[in-house]
Amino acid sequence: MTSKEIKKTLDRQFPGSVIENVDFAERQVELKPDQWLEIATFLKNDPGLSFDQLECVTGIDTGEDGPLQSRYNLHSMEHRHKIEVVISLDRSNPKVASIEQVWRVGDWFERETYDMFGIIYEGHRDLRRILCPEDWEGWPLRKDYETQETYHGIVVSKIKEEEWE
Amino acid sequence: MTVDALMNWFAKLGDFPELAFILAVLICAVPVFLFIALYALVAIYGELKISSFMQDKVGPMGQGVGLHAGKWGLLQPVADALKLILKEDIIPTSADKKLFILAPFIVFIGAFIAFAALPFNQNLIIADMNIGIFYILAVSSLGVIGLIMAGWSSNNKWSLYGAMRSAAQIVSYEIPAALSIIAVIMLTGTLSMQGIIQHQSGFVWGILPNWIIFQNPFTFVAFFIFFISGLAECNRTPFDIPEAESELVAGAFTEYSGMRYAFFFLSEYANMFIVSGIAVTAFLGGWQSPIPGIFTSPAWGLWWFMSKAMFLIFVMIWFRWTFPRLRVDQLMNVCWKGFTPIAMVNIFGVGIWHLMLG
Amino acid sequence: MGVVQGDQMVLNIGPQHPSTHGVLRLQVRTDGEIVSEIKPYIGYLHRCFEKHCENVTYEQVIPFTDRCDYIASMNNNFGYVVTMEELMEIKVPERVEYIRVIMAELNRIASHLLALGTYGLDVGAFTPFLYMFRDRERILDIFELTCGARLLYNYMWVGGVSHDLPKDFERICIGFLDYFEPKIKEYNDLLTHNKIFLERTADVGVLPPDVAISFGVSGPNLRGSGVKWDVRKDEPYSIYDRFEFEIPLGEGEFGTVGDSFDRYWVRVCEMKESIKIIRQAIKNLPDGDVFQTIPKKIRPPKGSIYRRTESPRGDLGYYIISDGSPKPFRVKMRSPAFTALSSLSEIAQGWMLSDVIAILGSLDIVLGEIDR
Incomplete structure (x- = not known):
């Protein structure tokens, strides 16, 4: 199926969940966060779609006051088609349903995105930081992230801002 | 019969039997210790070089002027030994200090006192006991206690794992080893080491040495069971699961360093020699010459014993650098489901063959 | 009869441990030897x-990709530059494509050699490890000849490669392949078909295809689990669609499909396939300028790409998400390892410590x- 057909199927199955957004490319589909777990389960189990592989979960901070995004690259081993799901989340309260039990690999991917962006995946059974230490402060990949001064008495070095032209 | 000879000599000097005994034992112990140390250096050098040649590299090499390991790396084992002696001796704070210090010595003593009954040639044996082979089998299991002590006292989980594995392994493999020795004892009718060797003198059809390994097909099997079980008792690859550096770091020796570690190392090599020594004595004719009629003097006897033992040690080294490691349950399977039943059947086989054709 | 239940022990494998292949900590709960x-x-x-x-700017990202998977730096470079070129719609010269494929496949062999060698080490066989390192060394020599570096190459650039192939490269490379091809049989004799090795790997740690996906x-x-999926064939990038090669699959020759042996065996077979690809690439290697399409300034249009x-x-x-500036807005690397x-805790459960x-x-x- 092409991504257009997939979008159509989703729109039919979950009316109102697909957001039309011209900013996104052909391969991407933006969804509302509220029905995400049901949609994910549908995407995986529907024989016509059968997205059995979650290729990647990417967190994105769109900057300044923009929303945080959680992007899911899905791929179907059976039909060899793919789609990218984009879910925009409110910056002050980024919460989205966890798909950890739909695709097992979601466990670590969501932990990583939580670690880097502070996106809270509700229903995740073990949502801890994964790459940073457990007691690290802040969400490192957010654009407004300020490095903490010291960590357990160790001075944290700052990344120098330089202009490259 | 060196101890006896010394005691006789002391008896001529005066009447002090207890002191004479202690003196005789101590005097014998010194050359044995020196022998073990020297042999270990040779074996370590051999291991380094043999492994290197098997692995397509040159091994320790000294070149040019300055501080180096000598021509062909001959001084490498000496340097290794010196390094171990000079290293800091660390006892972990949470370790049980007394047991921790004692353990390496117990392991070493287990290997050391077994040398007392090894016949190097016609005369060179510290004590030709009438229960010689039984004595060696008995004392060589003493090392297990030391290993468990080392594992337990280190207060380290890896050490504990190593110790438990090694205890299970050594105790299990004693059984097939002892059973295959029983086959030998049935044929020779004696437990004395020299007696066993005497039994193997002569030649079949004038060419084939009358060694026990060639005497009947069942002893041939028994030899391999004994040798492989012995390999397991020495914790050598493919049975080195108690050390298993890729799983258990260094097993029971994880917390040991310096001189104490050197003692474990020394006892491993000493154990290899004892296993080879028993195998040579019990199956390969001990110090007897394989060529009819010539090279039979005591000096050649020493040469034959040493060369046969060293060949078996070479085989052990060869195994080590060729095989992967078994898993602990597979190891037990091999012992209890493979070797032990075969060794038992073997005893009957040896007996029947001996009665029918012997 | 009641169930015998011993005390459980928590064991930390790592962060410093001989077999964690880096700095990894596995917290293992054991009941005796069983995990x-x-x-x-x-x-x-x-x-x-x-x-x-x-x-940093887009071109400065490339050295960082080297350092991610330092065993297969070429392939990491390759992935990044292919993605960038797709984003910027650059068409690189034929020669560059061929050079990249040769380098990536050589690096694949080197990486598999290391993987197989250390796997031998994990199950206690030391000698094959050194044999494989001996041969890996020759690949690193070829890389050194090509770009001067032995581990972290920074060789592939957006739009080209940093150095053209050295004189005589074809001869050296073919020489290596001729030398290396028979060596695979040597490894098989020494390690793969060893009874103890088979006992240790066959049927151990079975990863069923659905769980794997x-x-x-x-x-x-x-592929060890029997799923025919290879990006080179199924979503061809660069010029991989021009080469003929097989996708080796795990067949459960000695145990179950998807056991440790199958994963090992697929790597052995893949080395042979890589040799095939390199031979074809060298045969068809065209002439040309490798610096021709390297852009002076990398400013991809606004957009995102996976x-x-x-x-x-x-x-x-x-x-990669670009906002039109010379610095990437976001780069995310989806790493296969x-x-x-993450599947380890699933497949290694219930096995023995050595099996883990x-x-x-x-x-x-x-x-x-x-x-x-």
């Missing part, structure tokens, strides 16, 4: 790759890539 629960803790090598990328396991590990390539460890994906490691090490080795992880 009942495994929790991997990662992040000991975290170097903020993705944060760094946002602060659900865990996002990819590359040789997925592209995956086949690294020796599996699907290596790059998610990350997903492979063997299974971990069969997954062929590189911690630099997991922690980034």
Whole structure:
């Protein structure tokens, strides 16, 4: 199926969940966060779609006051088609349903995105930081992230801002 | 019969039997210790070089002027030994200090006192006991206690794992080893080491040495069971699961360093020699010459014993650098489901063959 | 009869341990030798790759990709530059494509050699490890000849490569392949068909295909489970659609499909396939200028892209978002070893401590890539 057909199927199955957004490319589909777990389960189990592989979960901070995004690259081993799901989340309260039990690999991917962006995946059974230490402060990949001064008495070095032209 | 000879000599000097005994034992112990140390250096050098040649590299090499390991790396084992002696001796704070210090010595003593009954040639044996082979089998299991002590006292989980594995392994493999020795004892009718060797003198059809390994097909099997079980008792690859550096770091020796570690190392090599020594004595004719009629003097006897033992040690080294490691349950399977039943059947086989054709 | 239940012991394998292939901590709950629960803790090598990328220009990202999977730097470079070129719609000269494929496949052989060697080490066979390192060394020599570096190459640039091939490269490379091809049989004789090795690996740590897909396991590990999936064939990038090669699959020759042996065996077979690809590439290597299409300034148009390539460890994906400035807005690396490691706690449960090490080795992880 092409991504257009997939979008159509989703729109039919979950009316109102697909957001039309011209900013996104052909391969991407933006969804509302509220029905995400049901949609994910549908995407995986529907024989016509059968997205059995979650290729990647990417967190994105769109900057300044923009929303945080959680992007899911899905791929179907059976039909060899793919789609990218984009879910925009409110910056002050980024919460989205966890798909950890739909695709097992979601466990670590969501932990990583939580670690880097502070996106809270509700229903995740073990949502801890994964790459940073457990007691690290802040969400490192957010654009407004300020490095903490010291960590357990160790001075944290700052990344120098330089202009490259 | 060196101890006896010394005691006789002391008896001529005066009447002090207890002191004479202690003196005789101590005097014998010194050359044995020196022998073990020297042999270990040779074996370590051999291991380094043999492994290197098997692995397509040159091994320790000294070149040019300055501080180096000598021509062909001959001084490498000496340097290794010196390094171990000079290293800091660390006892972990949470370790049980007394047991921790004692353990390496117990392991070493287990290997050391077994040398007392090894016949190097016609005369060179510290004590030709009438229960010689039984004595060696008995004392060589003493090392297990030391290993468990080392594992337990280190207060380290890896050490504990190593110790438990090694205890299970050594105790299990004693059984097939002892059973295959029983086959030998049935044929020779004696437990004395020299007696066993005497039994193997002569030649079949004038060419084939009358060694026990060639005497009947069942002893041939028994030899391999004994040798492989012995390999397991020495914790050598493919049975080195108690050390298993890729799983258990260094097993029971994880917390040991310096001189104490050197003692474990020394006892491993000493154990290899004892296993080879028993195998040579019990199956390969001990110090007897394989060529009819010539090279039979005591000096050649020493040469034959040493060369046969060293060949078996070479085989052990060869195994080590060729095989992967078994898993602990597979190891037990091999012992209890493979070797032990075969060794038992073997005893009957040896007996029947001996009665029918012997 | 009641069930005998001993005390359980929590054991930390790592962060400093001979067989964790880097700095990894596995918290293992054991009942005697049996492992009942495994929790991997990662992040000991975290170097903020993705944060760094946002602060440097696009071309400066390439050296960072080297350092992610330092065993297969060429393939990491390759993935990044292919993604960038797709984003910028650059068409690179034929010669560059061929050079890249040759380098990537050579690096795949080198990486598999290391994986197989250390796997031998994990199950206790030391000698094959040195044999494989001996041959890996010759590949590194070829790389050194080509770009001067032996481990971290920074060789592939957006739009080209940093150096043209040296004189005589064809002869040296073919010479290596002729030397190396028979060596695979030597490894098989020494390690693969060893009874003890088979006992240790066959039927151990079975990864069923559906679990593998659900865990996002990819590359040789997925193919070991019998799933025919290779990005080089199924989503061809660069010029991989021009070469003839097979996709080796795990067949459960000595045990179950998807066991540790199959994962090992797929890697052995893949080396042969890589040799085939290199031979074809060298045969058809065209002439040309390799610097021709390297852009002076890399300023991709606004947009985002996700592209995956086949690294020796599996699907290596790059998610790149550009906002039109010379610095990337976001670079995300989807590392294959990350997903492979996440499946460890599932497949290694209930096996013995020694098997956990063997299974971990069969997954062929590189911690630099997991922690980034």
